[in-house]
Amino acid sequence: MNLVIAGTIGLDDIKTPFGEVKGVLGGSGTYAACAASYFTKPGLVSIAGADLPKEARDILNSRQVDLGGVKFTDKTFHWSGSYEFDMNEAKTLLTELNALLEFDAEVPELYRQAEFLFLANIDPVHQAKVLSQMKSKPFVVIDTMNYWIESKKSDLLAVMKKADLAVINEGEARQLFGTPNLIKAGRLMLEQGLQYAVIKKGEHGALLFSYDGFFSAPGYPLEEVKDPTGAGDSFAGGLIGYLAKTKDTSEANIRKAVVYGSAIASCCAEDFSLNYLKQTKLDDINARFEVFKQIRQF
Amino acid sequence: MNLVIAGTIGLDDIKTPFGEVKGVLGGSGTYAACAASYFTKPGLVSIAGADLPKEARDILNSRQVDLGGVKFTDKTFHWSGSYEFDMNEAKTLLTELNALLEFDAEVPELYRQAEFLFLANIDPVHQAKVLSQMKSKPFVVIDTMNYWIESKKSDLLAVMKKADLAVINEGEARQLFGTPNLIKAGRLMLEQGLQYAVIKKGEHGALLFSYDGFFSAPGYPLEEVKDPTGAGDSFAGGLIGYLAKTKDTSEANIRKAVVYGSAIASCCAEDFSLNYLKQTKLDDINARFEVFKQIRQF
Numbered sequence: 001m002n003l004v005i006a007g008t009i010g011l012d013d014i015k016t017p018f019g020e021v022k023g024v025l026g027g028s029g030t031y032a033a034c035a036a037s038y039f040t041k042p043g044l045v046s047i048a049g050a051d052l053p054k055e056a057r058d059i060l061n062s063r064q065v066d067l068g069g070v071k072f073t074d075k076t077f078h079w080s081g082s083y084e085f086d087m088n089e090a091k092t093l094l095t096e097l098n099a100l101l102e103f104d105a106e107v108p109e110l111y112r113q114a115e116f117l118f119l120a121n122i123d124p125v126h127q128a129k130v131l132s133q134m135k136s137k138p139f140v141v142i143d144t145m146n147y148w149i150e151s152k153k154s155d156l157l158a159v160m161k162k163a164d165l166a167v168i169n170e171g172e173a174r175q176l177f178g179t180p181n182l183i184k185a186g187r188l189m190l191e192q193g194l195q196y197a198v199i200k201k202g203e204h205g206a207l208l209f210s211y212d213g214f215f216s217a218p219g220y221p222l223e224e225v226k227d228p229t230g231a232g233d234s235f236a237g238g239l240i241g242y243l244a245k246t247k248d249t250s251e252a253n254i255r256k257a258v259v260y261g262s263a264i265a266s267c268c269a270e271d272f273s274l275n276y277l278k279q280t281k282l283d284d285i286n287a288r289f290e291v292f293k294q295i296r297q298f
Numbered sequence: 299m300n301l302v303i304a305g306t307i308g309l310d311d312i313k314t315p316f317g318e319v320k321g322v323l324g325g326s327g328t329y330a331a332c333a334a335s336y337f338t339k340p341g342l343v344s345i346a347g348a349d350l351p352k353e354a355r356d357i358l359n360s361r362q363v364d365l366g367g368v369k370f371t372d373k374t375f376h377w378s379g380s381y382e383f384d385m386n387e388a389k390t391l392l393t394e395l396n397a398l399l400e401f402d403a404e405v406p407e408l409y410r411q412a413e414f415l416f417l418a419n420i421d422p423v424h425q426a427k428v429l430s431q432m433k434s435k436p437f438v439v440i441d442t443m444n445y446w447i448e449s450k451k452s453d454l455l456a457v458m459k460k461a462d463l464a465v466i467n468e469g470e471a472r473q474l475f476g477t478p479n480l481i482k483a484g485r486l487m488l489e490q491g492l493q494y495a496v497i498k499k500g501e502h503g504a505l506l507f508s509y510d511g512f513f514s515a516p517g518y519p520l521e522e523v524k525d526p527t528g529a530g531d532s533f534a535g536g537l538i539g540y541l542a543k544t545k546d547t548s549e550a551n552i553r554k555a556v557v558y559g560s561a562i563a564s565c566c567a568e569d570f571s572l573n574y575l576k577q578t579k580l581d582d583i584n585a586r587f588e589v590f591k592q593i594r595q596f
Contacts, residue, residue, distance in 0.1 A: 085478055086478040087478060088478075180383055180384040180385060180386075181520075181521060181522070181523070182501065183519045183520060183521045184521050187521070201502065203480065204499065204502040204503075205502075205514070205516075207519075214519050214593050215593055215594075215595075215596065216503070216516035216517070216519070216593045216594060217596075218503075218514035218516070219514070221481045221505075221512050221514070222479075222481060223479060223481045223482050223485070224479070225479070252596075255595070255596035256596050258596070259596050292596075293596075295512050295513055295514045296513070296514055296515075296516075296594045297513075297553070298513065298515070298550075298553035298554050298556075298557050298590075298591075
C-alpha cells in the first residue's frame, strides 16, 4: 500500500443540461481512488452505508481500490446537485450526511506506512486526524471546497500547513486568499508552508506554483462536457496516483502528474458519475497526455 | 507599407482599483498599431480630432506608426470606463463618438497594396469598406466587440467571412455562437469560412483553431494588472505585426504570433493607457516569449 486516500463515498443525484441520474456512485474519495487506480492500488479511508448498491462496490473492486479502510454503517452520504447551461458550478439541492456523521477517520494499521497520502475533500478535522495517524512521513496532497473555507477556515489552514501540495479551484483560491489575481493567490498559498500549490481552472486548465517555478497546464479541448461532478477529485487522484507510481516529487515530475490528472479529469467530465471508467484504458489517458503536448507546442 | 490597421483613435478616462487617468490616448487602432510597431511600421486608417494632444501624436510618431491614413476633424472619440475588483470587464460610463461620426474609412492609395490588414474593433460596415478598397489580396485579421454583435450581427458575419483570421474574446464567442463551450464556439467560428479562429481568454490565455490543428496559449503570469484597457487590441496588433514581419501564415507561425501577441498584451495590462511603451523594448517581449516556453514545458 503506497497510496492512501481519505475522502467521501456518496450516492449522488445529478442533473445537467445533458441528462439526469439518480443514486449513482460519487464522493471525493471514490472519484480520487478510481482516478489513482490507473497508476497504483490505493487504499481508501471512508465510510458508507449498507444501502450502497452492489454495482457501486463492484466499480471500486474492479478498479482494485482497497476497501479495508472503509467502514460500513446505515445509510450512505447523499448529495443532490444540478448544473446550469454554463456547467461551471454545481448548485447543491440537498445534502444528507448520513454515514458521514459517524465517520471516525481511522486509518488501518496496514495503511500507516504509505509514502503518499491524499486528503480529499472532507471535513479538515478529519483530514488532520487521518494525517496524524500516519507512521511514515508521506508526501501529502490536500484538497478542499468552499464549504470548509467558509465554516472551518482555521482548521483548514492548520492542516494545509502540514501538507506538501494543496489543490484548490479557482474560485476557492480567490475566496481563501482574498484576491482576484490567481498568480498572487498561488504565491499566498505557497506561503502557508507548502512545497507546491495547484489551482484548478476547469476548462482553462491548471496552474502549478513552486518556490522557483511556475507551470501552466492547458485544459483538454472537450467539445462536450456532460457532467463535471468529480472532475476535480479525479484530477487530484490522477495526480497523486502518478506520483505514487513514479515515486518522484521533483517539480519536473509534478508537472507531468498535473497533466495526467488533467487527462483523467477530462475523461471523467465526458460522462455521468464514474461511467468513464468503462471505456477509458491507460492507453486512452496516455493518448490524451500526447495531445496535451501537441496543443501547447510553438 | 506591408501592414494596414483600421481602428479607432480615442481619448479615454479610465478608473480601476489601482488608479485613475483622464484624457489619455486610447482606441483600438492606436493600441493595435503601437503593438504591431515592435515588428513593422504599420499604416493607420482612422480619424481623430484637432483636440488630440501633442503628447498623443508624439506616442504614435515615436513608434513610427504612419498617420497618412488618419483624418483630423473637430473632436476626438471619447470613452470613459471603469473596472471592478475582478478587472475582468470594463463598465462603459460614457461614449462620445465625436469624430467617429464623420469617419469615411478611406484607405490611402499608398496603403492599398499591403499584404496584411487588421480590421480592429470598429463598425463592421467600416471594416467592410476598408477591406473593399484593398488592391492586394491581403491576409486579413478581424476583431470586434459585444456592441457590434448585438447591433450589427449580420454586417459583422458578412465581413468576417472575408477574413482569414478572426479574434474575439471568450464572452463574445459564447454570445456570437450561442454555446457556453469555447471549443465548440471555435469550431463554429471556423465554419464562417475562416482559416483561423482565435479566442482571447484574458488571464487564461488564448485558443487558436484551424481545420487540422488546435493550440492553447497560456496567460502570462502577471501578479499585477493595473489596466486591461487595450490589451485585446494589443494582442491582435502584436499577432499581425509578427505575421507582417515574418510573411509566414502557416499554423506553426501563427502559434508563435499568438504568443508574441500575448507577450505584448501582458506588458500593456501592467500599466495605464500606452505607458508600457516607455519601458518595453523588443528584448523585453522576447524575454516574455521565452517565459511562455518555460511555463508550458513538461
